[in-house]
Amino acid sequence: MKYSNNKSDMESDLSNFPKLYQLKGVNTFTTPNSYFDQLESDVLNKLANNRTTIKTNLWRKYAFYVAAASIVAVVSVLGFYLFDSKQHQNELISSNTEQNHSKPKLIDNSTANYQEKLKTESSPNADQIKNEDSILNFKSHSLVLSNRNAIEMSKIQIINEKYTTVDLKEVLTPPFNKTSRNSNEQNAIVANNVNVLSSNTNFIDQHIGAYPSLAKPNESSKNRFLPTDTCVNDYFSYQLKLSESELKTYKYVWNNLQGGNSFSIHRSGKYILQYFLEDRLIGTDTMLVSIVSKPKPVLKDHYEICSHESLLLSSKTNNPNYQYRWSLSTSTKSEILLSDLEVGNYKLILDVFSCVDTVSVQTFISVNDCKLKIPNVITPNGDGFNDAFTIQGIENYPLSSLTILDRNGKILYNTLDYQNDWKADNLPAGTYFYSLKLNDSKQTEKGGILTIIR
Amino acid sequence: MPIYSDNDILDLCRSSHTRERGFRILLSQYRERIYWHIRRILYDHEEANDVTQEVFVKVWKYLDDFRGDSKLFSWIYRIATNESLNHLKKLQRKNNIPYDQVAFLLESRIDNTQIDGDEIERKLHKAVLQLPEKQRLVFNMKYFDDLKYREIAEILDITEGSLKASFHYAVKKVEDYLAGD
16 A cells, blocks of 8 residues: 655545545534633633633722822712722721631621511612611611722723733733623613713713712612612512602602602612602612522532642623632632642632622542552563553553663654553563653653562 | 744744733634644533633643644644544443443434434444544544544654554444445
């Protein structure tokens, strides 16, 4: 049989094989649209997650300060308040995380309070609530929300600056893509809602910059009938509690066209209530609602790897409103790549935080020492003991190549993928050498003396 | 985008200032080839996607250790091959089946996975699955990926002679399988 070195002669190679010749070049597999662009950004994301976690965290802080600064430019007092509230938020979350295994209810309580309040509020004015706790919780909600929005907005602003400084480390940190998309969605919702009332110029303020100011405490306290901004994990029903006289006095218009004094909120967005007295607009209440569903992270119960292998763990959740904490990593992303783990058993805990929920899952990781045991002598006499050159653990390194040489350096045996099957057939007793090239990431080479006794 | 040679890419990757740029170029030049190489071993898109990402993460991680005594091209392909076979091993471990039975597992994917083709194309892939692992790799790289014998020899670290022989055996087996009922 004649072979050709030339690729274009491939066809002549196939000339005797009509079926294969006919099928040549057919690609039977498909990928999702623009998969390869996605692949590229996924890989870069992954690298960014692994390498620049700390940087990202710093950058987030920085983003926050820029946010605060930009808001100071608008309302200096508000800027100070946000700074304060940032700390509030940290306290809220950190106290929650410290206790999340024993007391996961901390934040849940506030929701309960809140929802209870929604239903039982006897006075429509939120400021008149006497329950100190629930007011506090209310504030916490609005603070969380406002900070998030402030940060998101500022991130968008920062993107451009970041790119102009061309810090490659930062370019490799692309979380803002997601953020801006998310903000756009938010924006779209707002715009959607606002359009309903586009005839009224008071509601055209749909710029995202309007978000942080909504969280101003005095602003939210202006709400006469609606509670302040909130973040919950499920849809909820809301009923305006109005006295009969109020019902008679005012006329109410919702921005989502649902009239009346009760409705259920199914999606995140900005809810606006206008009230009219004799067709004259006398007030507007605004409430930002974030509905962030409860995280459902999934990890297998048990992972088993060799110490030279790396392990990619994914929480299988991907919601930009979640925060992640991994016990074996500083990463705050939904996926981590564990590598270079010491031999041993690990318990890994993943906490996923949304605005009201903390969900923990745990898994056990066994890192095995997949060290090789290479014999230095074999006795190929067919007695069932040491007949073959058996390297224990080689199955953990598929495609490892093995070469056996005699004392003159002559190659007696060479294989790409050693399967523990060399039995020194037809070789006299004596001393030989082996060279083993492991197919691990470092292409480790091992060599030594092998004695054959017959 | 101009085509960069492996040496250009390596030069870029050597300096810490241009490393990211070099890697991006590497990624864009290799992503499709490596993905298809892996997909033809695993068949399933999601798994191929995972493994491909893993491969490039490793390439990035070990780029410093890359000694340049093989070509970048064959180095990346080798990582991809190893990762894919490792993945098969994990599948086998997970499903608690002997390693040589993985083909059965994969065969079910040919019927289920996102294959557009008709019956004969399914049959082609099933035929390839009958090959021993090494021959299957060789056949994939030669028949589907159109790599040169020299390149495959570098990737698998075997001589061109034995490579051609194994490809020929593979072709013959596949053709026989296709011709049969």
